[in-house]
Amino acid sequence: MKKKSGEKKYVRLLCVTPPDEKQKAGLLAFLEGKYGACEMDIVEDPSLGGGFRIEAGSDVYDWSIKGRVSQLRDSLTGATGGDNIISLLKERIGDFSLRRETSEKGTVVSVGDGIATVSGLESARYGEILVFDSGVKGMVQELGPGRLGCILFGGDTEVEQGSAVTRTGKAAGVPVGDAFLGRVVNALGQPVDGLADIEAAGYNPVETPAPGIVDRRPVDRPLETGILAIDSMFPIGRGQRELIIGDRQTGKTTIAVDTVLNQKDKNVACIYVAIGQKASSVAQTVETFRRYGALSYTTVVVATASDSAPMQYIAPYAGCAMAEYFMNTGRDALIIYDDLSKHAVAYRALSLLLGRSPGREAYPGDVFYLHSRLLERSASLSVAKGGGSMTALPIVETQGGDVSAYIPTNIISITDGQIFLESNLFFSGQRPAVNVGLSVSRVGGAAQSKALRKASGTLRLDLAQYREMEVFTQFSSDLDETTKSQLVYGSGLMRLLRQPQHMAMSAADQTIALVAAMSRMFVSVPTEEIGMKLKEMLRHVRMNHRDIYDELGKGGALDDAMRSRIISAAAEAM
Numbered sequence: 411m412k413k414k415s416g417e418k419k420y421v422r423l424l425c426v427t428p429p430d431e432k433q434k435a436g437l438l439a440f441l442e443g444k445y446g447a448c449e450m451d452i453v454e455d456p457s458l459g460g461g462f463r464i465e466a467g468s469d470v471y472d473w474s475i476k477g478r479v480s481q482l483r484d485s486l487t488g489a490t491g492g493d494n495i496i497s498l499l500k501e502r503i504g505d506f507s508l509r510r511e512t513s514e515k516g517t518v519v520s521v522g523d524g525i526a527t528v529s530g531l532e533s534a535r536y537g538e539i540l541v542f543d544s545g546v547k548g549m550v551q552e553l554g555p556g557r558l559g560c561i562l563f564g565g566d567t568e569v570e571q572g573s574a575v576t577r578t579g580k581a582a583g584v585p586v587g588d589a590f591l592g593r594v595v596n597a598l599g600q601p602v603d604g605l606a607d608i609e610a611a612g613y614n615p616v617e618t619p620a621p622g623i624v625d626r627r628p629v630d631r632p633l634e635t636g637i638l639a640i641d642s643m644f645p646i647g648r649g650q651r652e653l654i655i656g657d658r659q660t661g662k663t664t665i666a667v668d669t670v671l672n673q674k675d676k677n678v679a680c681i682y683v684a685i686g687q688k689a690s691s692v693a694q695t696v697e698t699f700r701r702y703g704a705l706s707y708t709t710v711v712v713a714t715a716s717d718s719a720p721m722q723y724i725a726p727y728a729g730c731a732m733a734e735y736f737m738n739t740g741r742d743a744l745i746i747y748d749d750l751s752k753h754a755v756a757y758r759a760l761s762l763l764l765g766r767s768p769g770r771e772a773y774p775g776d777v778f779y780l781h782s783r784l785l786e787r788s789a790s791l792s793v794a795k796g797g798g799s800m801t802a803l804p805i806v807e808t809q810g811g812d813v814s815a816y817i818p819t820n821i822i823s824i825t826d827g828q829i830f831l832e833s834n835l836f837f838s839g840q841r842p843a844v845n846v847g848l849s850v851s852r853v854g855g856a857a858q859s860k861a862l863r864k865a866s867g868t869l870r871l872d873l874a875q876y877r878e879m880e881v882f883t884q885f886s887s888d889l890d891e892t893t894k895s896q897l898v899y900g901s902g903l904m905r906l907l908r909q910p911q912h913m914a915m916s917a918a919d920q921t922i923a924l925v926a927a928m929s930r931m932f933v934s935v936p937t938e939e940i941g942m943k944l945k946e947m948l949r950h951v952r953m954n955h956r957d958i959y960d961e962l963g964k965g966g967a968l969d970d971a972m973r974s975r976i977i978s979a980a981a982e983a984m
Contacts, residue, residue: 418448419441419445419446419447419448419449420448420449420451421441421445421448421449421451421464421465421466422450422451422452422453422464422465422466423437423450423452423453423462423463423464424453424454424455424458424462424463424464424465424474425452425453425454425455425458425462426454426455426456426458426459426460426461426462427454428452428454429452429462434450434452437450437464438450441464441466444466445466448466457476458475458476458477459474459476459479460474460475461473461475461477461478462474463476465515469514470514470515514531514533514534514576514577515530515531515574515575515576515577516530516531516534516540516558516574516575516576516577517529517530517572517573517574517575518542518569518570518571518573518574518575519557519571520571521562521566521569521570521571522566523566523719523763524561524562524566524718524719524720524760524763525559525560525561525562525566525760525763526542526548526559526560526561526562526566526569526575527557527559527560528540528557528558528560528575529556529557529558530575531558531575531577532556533577534550534553534558534577535550536550536551536553537550537551537581537582537617538550538577538578538579538580538581539578539580539581539582540558540560540575540576540577540578541575541576541578542568542569542573542574542575542576543573543574543575543576544568544569544570545564545568546562546563546564546565546568546569547562547563547564548560548561548562548563548720549561549582549720549724551760551764552764552765552766559764559765561719561720561760562718562720563597563598563720563721563724566718581615581616581617582615582616582617582724583613583614583615583616583731584599584614584616584731584732585599585610585612585613586599586610586611586612586613586614586731586732586734586735587608587609587610587611587735588611589608589610589611590608590610590709590732591706591707591708591709592705592706592707592708592709593605593608593709594696594709594710595608595709595710595711595712596711596712596717596721597711597712597713597717597721597722597724597725597728598721598724598728599728599732602712611735612735614731614732614734614735615731616724616727616728616730616731617727617783618731618734618787620783620786620787620789621787621789621791621795624792625789625791625792625794625795626649626789626790626791626792627790627791627792628853628856629647629648629649629650629790629826629854629856629857630647630790630857631647631648631649631790631799631857632645632647632648632854632857632858633646633647633648633650633669633673633678633742633744633801633857634672634676634917635665635668635669635672635914636668636671636672636914636915636916637665637668637669637842637909637914637915638906638907638909638915638920638923638924639842639844639907640665640829640842640844641858641862641915641917642862642865642866642869642920642924643844643846643849643869644827644829644844644849644850644851644854645851645854645855645857645858645862645863646669646801646803646851646857647790647853647854647856647857647858648742648790648799648857649788649789649799649800649801650788650790650801650826650827650851650853650854650857651788651801651802651803651804651824651825651826652801652802652803652825652826652827652828652829652851652854653803653804653805653806653821653822653825653827653828653829654666654803654804654805654806654828654829654831655805655806655807655808655813655818655821655822655829655830655831656808656811656830656831656832656833656843657807657808657809657810657811657831657833658807659836660831660832660833660836660843661831661836661841661842661843661911662748662805662807663695663748663805664911665829665842666746666748666803666805667682667695667698667699667911667912668911668912668914669746669803670682670699670704670708670744670746671698671699671702671704671912672914673704673707673744674702674703674704674707677741678707678742678743678744679707679709679733679736679741679742679743679744680704680708680709680743680744680745680746681708681711681729681730681743681744681745681746682695682699682708682709682710682711682729682745682748683711683713683725683726683728683729683745683746683747683748684710684711684712684713684714684725685713685722685725685726685747685748685749685750685752685753685756686713686714686715686722686749686752686753686755686756687714687715687748688714688715689714689716692710692712692714695710696710698912702912709729709732711728711732712725713725719756719757719759719760720760722752722753722756723753723756723757723760725753726747726750726753726784727784729747730745730784730787730788730800733745733800734787734800736800737789737791737796737798737799737800738791738796738798739796739798740796740797740798741798742798742799742800742801743798743799743800743801744800744801744803745788745800745801746802746803746805747784747802747803747804747805748805749804749805749806749807750781750805750806750817750821751805751806751807751817752807753780753781754773754777754780754781754817757773757774757780758772758773758774758777761774762774770816771816773817777820778820778824781804781820781821781824782824785802785804785821785824785825786824787800788800788801788802802825804821806821811832811833813830813848826851826852826853826854827849827850827851827852827853827854828848828849828850829844829849830844830845830848830849831843831844832844832845832848840907840908841908841909841911842907842909844907846870846873846874846877847874847877859917859921859965860965860967861917861921861962861965861966861967861968861972862917862920862921864967864968865920865921865924865925865928865968866924867924867928868928869903869924869928872899872903873903873904875896875900876896876897876899876900876901876904877900879893879896879897880897880900883897895933899930899933901937902927902932902935902937902940903927905938905940905941906923906927906932906940906944908941916963917962917963918958918959918962918963919948921968921976922947922948922951922958922962922976922979922980923944923947923948925968925973925976925977926947926976926977926980929977931977931980931981931984935984943983943984946983947980947983947984949983950979950980950982950983951976951979951980951983954979954982955975955979958972958975958976958979
């Protein structure tokens with residue numbers, strides 16, 4: 411501890427019985443040899459059981475019975491060995507010797523709302539884990555003059571003012587491994603599904619630097635969602651970050667869940683992070699995964715609305731660390747953050763409680779960095795780094811369709827595109843309610859299969875023209891035949907893009923459906939019957955023209971000959 415020249419260092423002596431003058435002089439001589447001039451404050455503490463304890467700033471010298479018991483307990487920790495446990499304990503006790511230990515400890519100044527203010531830990535670092543004497547752990551989030559702001563990963567009722575705090579010197583981390591697939595865990599990686607403990611393959615820090623530019627490779631492999639509207643117009647590649655954005659109750663979570671369901675038998679590990687949601691909603695999602703056989707390759711990380719703000723804050727970083735385990739071992743991972751709006755709100759609450767200055771909409775100034783350092787960790791790694799990937803689908807909720815709000819614009823600028831879900835489309839029955847004009851995928855086109863990319867052709871342009879023409883014709887009753895034909899064609903395309911939830915379409919199905927639709931084969935079919943007609947057509951082609959499916963499934967090109975075969979096969983079912 412640094413002090414000015416001539417300044418005395420104040421130390422505290424805790425003991426059961428006060429020392430006599432000779433003992434006091436000996437203690438002062440020891441302390442002055444280490445710190446220079448000292449002034450000692452003697453405090454009687456019967457809880458020590460005997461001996462004494464010296465606190466010199468953050469340095470602690472513990473010669474008390476209580477401290478010795480703690481040393482013995484630490485020595486016995488980890489003494490496991492099945493039938494040989496007794497012999498191991500005897501060995502540990504036999505080898506046990508008292509040692510004078512120094513440790514850096516602080517004191518809780520105040521606690522409340524998941525935040526603890528700690529003094530006396532001058533050397534603590536940002537992001538370091540602290541352990542309170544009740545066993546609760548916390549993480550340093552604010553460094554101030556003489557005091558630290560610490561977020562608690564447990565009940566703040568277990569932490570009292572004046573209790574001791576110990577440094578660990580370690581950053582926050584979570585257990586990772588293949589054993590976490592099929593399980594529901596909290597933000598600390600602890601199981602909450604009532605099943606057995608999870609055997610971890612290792613620990614990953616919750617915050618790590620994003621892969622560098624030279625460690626990445628272009629996004630060139632598709633991650634199929636099974637949703638025709640997305641795979642055809644806004645394709646997602648492995649390693650991409652595609653934002654799902656829209657008002658509440660517009661199907662954002664449904665798209666994310668359907669994407670997870672479509673990864674069955676595709677060797678993709680999925681991480682679903684639920685932030686600030688109702689426990690009943692999370693339970694429903696877990697049951698959907700279980701019902702469709704997706705839970706076996708999915709880990710659900712839960713920080714519900716009833717959990718504290720620190721747990722909601724750390725949850726997406728913990729989920730990202732679990733996904734990084736698969737990416738760094740050369741595999742593909744998909745992570746869903748549902749949703750980052752609630753994550754930003756939790757971080758805002760923490761920041762205000764920590765005394766940080768509020769900015770726009772009361773968010774702290776580093777809220778952009780909050781999400782950029784999270785989403786930038788998603789990448790497609792180079793072959794030299796194992797060739798793994800982590801695809802991120804963050805979800806953001808808007809208010810009244812306002813995509814220009816603070817948090818939405820921040821995340822839009824970080825991601826590689828967005829899928830915007832419109833309330834009007836949703837309530838009109840167009841589900842998924844994807845707004846073609848505001849949705850975009852900036853890199854996924856390079857990962858889209860050649861056949862599907864060619865089949866989609868002018869689909870986006872045709873839909874945009876239809877939406878524009880539909881608005882214009884509301885003011886006119888006299889329409890020419892060309893306009894009427896275009897409206898019928900456009901409405902058929904919109905009906906074609908309707909898709910029931912949890913009913914994924916393969917790439918071959920999507921290609922065949924688009925080729926038939928773009929050839930105007932559904933123009934003569936009543937709009938309300940297009941869905942049924944599409945099912946019949948796909949079933950007919952699948953059963954009677956299996957060679958078409960096999961070629962498309964193997965990545966076959968959509969040349970003129972293949973297009974003619976598809977149209978001919980589809981016409982048989984029409």
